[in-house]
Amino acid sequence: MMNCFETRQEFVSFWRGALDRERRRVLLAHLQGCSKCDRAFRTFALTAPMLHPKGEAVAASGDAAPQAVSRGMPQDLPQDLPIGMSMSGARRADATRAAEILRRASVCRLEPRRRVRQWRELAAGVSAVAAAALVAYFSVAAPPQSFDEVVTSSDSISETVPLPGTDFLGQRIPSIPAVSSDLAG
Amino acid sequence: MVAGALGGEPAAFAELATRHRARVERICQRFFSDTEQVRDLAQETFIHAYGGLKGYRAEIPFGAWLRAIAINLCYDELRRRRRRPEELVADFSAAEANWVGLINTATPEELVEAAEERREAKVLADKLLATLRPEDRLVLTLQNGEELSVSEIAGIVGWSEAKVKIRAFRARQALRRQAARLVGPRKAENE
Ligand SMILES: [Zn+2]
Numbered sequence: 001m002m003n004c005f006e007t008r009q010e011f012v013s014f015w016r017g018a019l020d021r022e023r024r025r026v027l028l029a030h031l032q033g034c035s036k037c038d039r040a041f042r043t044f045a046l047t048a049p050m051l052h053p054k055g056e057a058v059a060a061s062g063d064a065a066p067q068a069v070s071r072g073m074p075q076d077l078p079q080d081l082p083i084g085m086s087m088s089g090a091r092r093a094d095a096t097r098a099a100e101i102l103r104r105a106s107v108c109r110l111e112p113r114r115r116v117r118q119w120r121e122l123a124a125g126v127s128a129v130a131a132a133a134l135v136a137y138f139s140v141a142a143p144p145q146s147f148d149e150v151v152t153s154s155d156s157i158s159e160t161v162p163l164p165g166t167d168f169l170g171q172r173i174p175s176i177p178a179v180s181s182d183l184a185g
Numbered sequence: 186m187v188a189g190a191l192g193g194e195p196a197a198f199a200e201l202a203t204r205h206r207a208r209v210e211r212i213c214q215r216f217f218s219d220t221e222q223v224r225d226l227a228q229e230t231f232i233h234a235y236g237g238l239k240g241y242r243a244e245i246p247f248g249a250w251l252r253a254i255a256i257n258l259c260y261d262e263l264r265r266r267r268r269r270p271e272e273l274v275a276d277f278s279a280a281e282a283n284w285v286g287l288i289n290t291a292t293p294e295e296l297v298e299a300a301e302e303r304r305e306a307k308v309l310a311d312k313l314l315a316t317l318r319p320e321d322r323l324v325l326t327l328q329n330g331e332e333l334s335v336s337e338i339a340g341i342v343g344w345s346e347a348k349v350k351i352r353a354f355r356a357r358q359a360l361r362r363q364a365a366r367l368v369g370p371r372k373a374e375n376e
Contacts, residue, residue, distance in 0.1 A: 014297065031293050041293055042289065043361055050360075
């Protein structure tokens with residue numbers, strides 16, 4: 001007889017058809033009689049196509065605990081990828097040249113992107129004007145905290161507010177609109 | 186070929202881009218379903234790579250280096266969108282709604298079988314993933330989609346391995362919480 005913990009430990013194997021007949025029978029009997037595990041299995045079934053696609057090794061299950069996440073994949077990356085260096089080197093002239101090379105190689109189609117950028121830049125410009133107007137208005141008409149509430153509810157402005165996880169690489173990817181404005185020329 | 190690109194040969198860089206394009210697009214597809222978005226991000230990946238060629242170190246496989254750039258850009262885009270965290274999936278297709286119905290009514294064995302045949306099972310799982318915070322999406326996508334190890338993820342995103350593990354654990358919990366919202370209580374036990 002399996003208890004609830006053991007039953008849930010077997011979900012991945014059951015999902016992948018890796019249980020022998022007897023364990024499968026015991027698991028199904030438990031699910032039949034335990035509404036909590038039955039619900040847990042249905043929840044599992046919703047996420048399993050993403051977390052446990054069939055065809056992977058059962059040992060790859062990372063559901064049990066954080067320690068189980070390492071898959072032992074080939075280590076083709078060093079611990080400290082020099083992404084910062086690569087990103088900071090993306091200068092305008094380089095970007096224009098890269099775009100030209102890529103276009104010739106038919107790797108990327110640049111025209112639609114250019115239009116999207118132009119619209120984004122226009123929208124950003126409008127937002128900036130609106131923000132300036134708000135600053136002017138609230139600096140006269142309302143206390144500073146009201147202005148804070150207003151700006152943090154605006155998508156365009158709140159992009160400058162630090163988001164969770166900003167320690168990512170210790171730097172930001174360089175401003176991409178600057179790259180694209182070159183492509184437009 | 187990488188050496189050629191480093192030496193400023195446009196043809197060599199073009200060849201590299203052609204060779205790696207599909208792989209880069211596949212990475213972007215793990216984060217975004219929109220074809221235009223995927224192409225844009227792939228394009229940006231190559232533009233950034235070209236700009237950063239001087240900083241490229243030959244001991245890193247070029248594909249892995251490109252992958253790291255693509256992942257960075259995808260993560261940046263996820264954060265830019267700033268979808269409200271953990272909002273419930275609202276836009277079900279008929280097939281997806283049908284799958285949710287099955288989840289709540291079929292036997293466990295039927296579910297295992299049905300999931301194999303139904304593309305919507307994967308689509309719905311991806312939609313659930315899309316409701317998570319960007320860092321949760323990032324870590325689950327890299328672990329389960331790209332099958333990267335903790336140390337690989339740590340190397341790419343600049344987190345400690347401990348942070349990757351904790352984030353992955355919490356991300357799975359968040360994903361399960363989202364899924365649980367679609368699962369109703371079992372019909373009366375004695376039914
Ligand atoms: Zn139980």
